[in-house]
Amino acid sequence: xxxxxxxxxxxxxxxxxxxxxxxxxxxxxxxxxxxxxxxxxxxxxxxxxxxxxxxxxxxxxxxxxxxxxxxxxxxxxxxxxxxxxxxxxxxxxxxxxxxxxxxxxxxxxxxxxxxxxxxxxxxxxxxxxxxxxxxxxxxxxxxxxxxxxxxxxxxxxxxxxxxxxxxxxxxxxxxxxxxxxxxxxxxxxxxxxxxxxxxxxxxxxxxxxxxxxxxxxxxxxxxxxxxxxxxxxxxxxxxxxxxxxxxxxxxxxxxxxxxxxxxxxxxxxxxxxxxxxxxx
Amino acid sequence: xxxxxxxxxxxxxxxxxxxxxxxxxxxxxxxxxxxxxxxxxxxxxxxxxxxxxxxxxxxxxxxxxxxxxxxxxxxxxxxxxxxxxxxxxxxxxxxxxxxxxxxxxxxxxxxxxxxxxxxxxxxxxxxxxxxxxxxxxxxxxxxxxxxxxxxxxxxxxxxxxxxxxxxxxxxxxxxxxxxxxxxxxxxxxxxxxxxxxxxxxxxxxxxxxxxxxxxxxxxxxxxxxxxxxxxxxxxxxxxxxxxxxxxxxxxxxxxxxxxxxxxxxxxxxxxxxxxxxxxxxxxxx
Numbered sequence: 001x002x003x004x005x006x007x008x009x010x011x012x013x014x015x016x017x018x019x020x021x022x023x024x025x026x027x028x029x030x031x032x033x034x035x036x037x038x039x040x041x042x043x044x045x046x047x048x049x050x051x052x053x054x055x056x057x058x059x060x061x062x063x064x065x066x067x068x069x070x071x072x073x074x075x076x077x078x079x080x081x082x083x084x085x086x087x088x089x090x091x092x093x094x095x096x097x098x099x100x101x102x103x104x105x106x107x108x109x110x111x112x113x114x115x116x117x118x119x120x121x122x123x124x125x126x127x128x129x130x131x132x133x134x135x136x137x138x139x140x141x142x143x144x145x146x147x148x149x150x151x152x153x154x155x156x157x158x159x160x161x162x163x164x165x166x167x168x169x170x171x172x173x174x175x176x177x178x179x180x181x182x183x184x185x186x187x188x189x190x191x192x193x194x195x196x197x198x199x200x201x202x203x204x205x206x207x208x209x210x211x212x213x214x215x216x217x218x219x220x221x222x223x224x225x226x227x228x229x230x231x232x233x234x235x236x237x238x239x240x241x242x243x244x245x246x247x248x249x250x251x252x253x254x255x256x257x258x259x260x261x262x263x264x265x266x267x268x269x270x271x272x273x274x275x276x277x278x279x280x
Numbered sequence: 281x282x283x284x285x286x287x288x289x290x291x292x293x294x295x296x297x298x299x300x301x302x303x304x305x306x307x308x309x310x311x312x313x314x315x316x317x318x319x320x321x322x323x324x325x326x327x328x329x330x331x332x333x334x335x336x337x338x339x340x341x342x343x344x345x346x347x348x349x350x351x352x353x354x355x356x357x358x359x360x361x362x363x364x365x366x367x368x369x370x371x372x373x374x375x376x377x378x379x380x381x382x383x384x385x386x387x388x389x390x391x392x393x394x395x396x397x398x399x400x401x402x403x404x405x406x407x408x409x410x411x412x413x414x415x416x417x418x419x420x421x422x423x424x425x426x427x428x429x430x431x432x433x434x435x436x437x438x439x440x441x442x443x444x445x446x447x448x449x450x451x452x453x454x455x456x457x458x459x460x461x462x463x464x465x466x467x468x469x470x471x472x473x474x475x476x477x478x479x480x481x482x483x484x485x486x487x488x489x490x491x492x493x494x495x496x497x498x499x500x501x502x503x504x505x506x507x508x509x510x511x512x513x514x515x516x517x518x519x520x521x522x523x524x525x526x527x528x529x530x531x532x533x534x535x536x537x538x539x540x541x542x543x544x545x546x547x548x549x550x551x552x553x554x555x556x557x558x559x560x561x562x563x564x565x
Contacts, residue, residue, distance in 0.1 A: 087471045097563040107472040
């Protein structure tokens with residue numbers, strides 16, 4: 001599933017920099033960040049907290065302006081929220097005063113168009129939320145809330161899906177479940193997905209390519225191609241290849257690019273640490 | 281208290297038990313409902329018993345010690361007066377309600393609009409804050425003699441006083457609500473292309489709603505206090521005027537009948553806003 005030479009860039013971030021004005025002076029959040037995501041590609045951006053991942057995603061979504069650099073979608077510059085971009089936020093971000101149906105109708109209300117009920121029903125069925133329309137967010141578990149948020153983001157059929165640490169607040173088992181669901185949905189719809197996470201194992205499991213960021217200022221340090229065949233099962237998370245890849249990415253984030261891979265002996269502790277990564 | 285409540289509750293989210301153990305959820309819920317009904321019947325019995333003891337006991341003690349009516353009339357006399365004199369008191373109740381509703385409508389609307397506008401401009405808010413604080417902390421009753429001097433003994437000074445008393449209460453509470461900013465929710469609406477006005481209507485107003493309703497309730501109760509107080513200061517009608525007249529003429533059963541009507545009004549205001557809050561801000565509890 002690595003991008004082929006024939007595929008065209010869907011979304012291009014070109015030398016993006018962002019400074020925030022704070023009371024203690026300008027804060028350099030993003031420095032000269034460039035990346036190019038192919039049409040239908042699943043890209044993950046990984047980095048430590050505070051490395052500007054969310055700043056990057058909000059800029060791609062057109063929620064933020066950049067201090068310098070550009071974001072282009074299908075060759076058109078993105079300077080404000082774009083109808084072809086859907087967003088899934090941290091901790092679902094459902095409106096607590098609206099029931100599920102009304103939460104999912106929100107994008108349509110704002111755009112002033114009638115909700116695409118057939119499409120919504122199909123998505124609800126896909127994520128297993130049929131019949132929960134009149135439930136309020138507080139009545140749903142974290143996983144169900146995030147499923148609803150995914151339906152909301154896909155309801156108006158955008159071609160790009162931006163996901164900002166969507167499963168960070170979920171427990172390990174729910175998280176695995178959600179990752180499988182996201183891969184399935186991606187395989188069915190072939191949306192271009194940019195997925196932000198600080199969980200390296202999650203990134204490796206989901207993506208075609210992993211973009212590794214470093215902090216202060218936020219910048220791209222390395223890109224990894226993830227070669228594993230699709231659909232992937234959670235079993236690959238315990239394989240040697242994934243373990244080495246996760247460690248390599250981890251070393252990259254911790255600024256020790258030459259760190260040796262763990263020696264071959266002692267399978268058990270290694271497997272444990274992989275599971276730890278996979279789980280959270 | 282908290283522990284007991286927790287012990288009573290099945291830790292589910294509402295009645296939603298989405299997965300396969302639906303049957304357990306249903307039986308548990310019905311059992312819970314049954315015990316709740318029994319309990320509320322017991323509670324009602326207790327409430328009636330306590331009320332009977334207080335009213336009956338008061339009646340007995342006041343009669344037994346032959347307390348004179350101008351000190352404290354017995355409950356029976358108050359209730360008799362409430363029935364007999366209600367026809368005469370009713371128009372005064374009407375006057376008070378007119379003042380309360382008109383003053384409150386003016387004050388609350390201005391308070392709400394000001395809160396919504398001011399909170400959008402933090403700089404303006406800082407400048408205007410001391411004046412709002414002054415309006416909140418100054419008893420508006422103190423202005424009534426001046427208002428009467430300027431506007432006579434009719435409705436006008438009272439309506440102005442009610443508006444001045446309720447408006448700032450509504451405003452400071454609503455402003456607290458409008459100041460609650462949830463960046464993620466605003467970003468959410470924005471990501472769908474929402475305009476500033478749409479963000480205000482679909483995110484800020486609903487988020488402020490619990491505080492707005494609290495403000496409206498406090499404003500209404502302050503309005504009632506001020507309406508009655510203003511009537512006591514001057515003018516020939518209204519429940520407040522009845523209070524001064526009845527106490528001056530030592531008609532204590534009538535006096536307490538009016539007091540009873542006023543507390544009923546206050547309770548009605550509270551219950552009304554409690555129900556409104558449950559409907560429009562129930563999501564927060």
